[in-house]
Amino acid sequence: MGRVNRRILTLLAALIPVLALGIAGSAVTVPFVALGPGPTFNTLGVVEGKQVVDVRGATVNPTSGNLNMTTVSVRDGLNIFEAFGLWADGNYGLVPRAEVYPPGVPRDEVDKSNQQDFKNSEDNAELAALHFLKYPTDVQVAGLADNGPAKGLLNKGDQIVDISGKAVATSADVVSAIQGEKPGVVVPIVVRRGGAEQTVQVKLAARPDDSAKGYLGMTPTEVAQGPIQVDFNLADIGGPSAGLMFSLGLVDKLSTGKLNGGKFIAGTGTIDPDGKVGPIGGIQYKMIAAHDAGAETFLVPADNCNEARQRTPNGLRLIKVDTLTTAVNALNDLNVGKPTPSCG
Structure with a gap:
């Protein structure tokens, strides 16, 4: 009887650390988040009954196939077992939580910042596509500095036609017209x-960061001229990396032919109003997401090529792009069997 009791006690002694480890592993969260493949969305398609890229006031040409934007998923609040399981999966990576959610910054502020980045990417994507297609744009007042010289003289929504006798057609024209002027100069707008x-008549003040230069205190923005209106209908997406694919979706809808040749193309990249494509984070996870969704070709920002080349999923063709024009030309070449810019 004593021998049996000793065996039970020995077994319990062995099980207690295991049970304690299991409880700790399930209850204790780690200071890491898991990054992995997120959902992809066809910019030529429909989500929740709405066109992802909805165009009104212009002729929309037939499209087919896919021009998919890609995303990265973020999994937070992981316990030890979950973190280990995702790491072992191979499709996820663990990064310090502080890299995604900076200490001292509320989670809702991080989310709002990401959503604003996404909204900016939509605006830039529209302008880049309209500039590429030679659609005329108007320049409007988007905002006014509270203590700036234009406050009370210009109104939000005013269309800027001319500054100091120079016609204004782009936001860059506003910068060019003011650049070089000194504080105290009266500028007719x-x-x-x-x-x-x-x-x-606006009397320029001194720039807060350089008292020798004139300061207008007005933020310009460009809008499509005439009846054309563009809406991007994706919710709960953050960050600026959808810009390139939004632009391509809009270009495809407003031009003849099928930009993707009817095939499944995916990609990523920021874009500015002039069509310059910039790098993004999480390229390896976006390529996995695209490959798993059925993409045959992936558009990679030039500055992401080194990383992408090292982690390319089998069978996924990479095309290097640095501008919207490069991306459009590469897809046209792909459709007729010509060589395309590669990541190596």
Whole structure:
């Protein structure tokens, strides 16, 4: 009887650390998040009954196939077992939580910042596509500095027609017209407000970061001229990396032919209003997501090529792009069997 009791006690002694480890592994979260493949969305398709890229006021040409934007999933609040399981999966990577959610910054502020980045990417994507297609744009007042010299003289939504006798067609024209002017100079600005043109005289102040340079205190933005209107209908997505694929979706809808040749193309990349494509994070996870969704070709920002080349899923063709024009030309070449820019 004593021998049996000793065996039971020995077994319990061995099990207690295991049970304790199991409880700790399930209850204790780790200071890491898991990054992995996220959902992809066809910019030529429909989500929840709405066109992802919805165009009104212009002829929309037939499209087919896919031009998919890609995302990275973020899994937070992981316990030890979950973190180990995702790491062992091979499709996920663990990074310090502070890299995604900076200490001292509330989670909702991080989310709002990511959502604003996404909204900016939509605006840039629209302008890049319109510039590429030679659609005319108007320049409007998007915002005014609270203590800036234009406050009270210009109104949000005013169309900027002319500055100091120089016609304004792009946001860059505003910068060019003010650049080089000194504080105290009175600048005549022709605006269209309420359907009528008027001239507003603005006396430049000193720039907060350089007192020798003139400062207008106005943020310009470009909008499509005429009846065309573009909406991007994706919710709960953050970050700026959808810009390139949004632009390509819009270009495809507003031009003849099928930009993707009817095939499944995916990609990623930021974009600015002039069509320059910038690098993004998580390229390896986006390629996995694209490959798993059925993509045959993936558009890679030039600055991400080294990383992408090292982790390319089998069978996925990489095309290197640095501008919207490069991306469009590469897809056209792909459709007719010509060589395309490669990541190596």
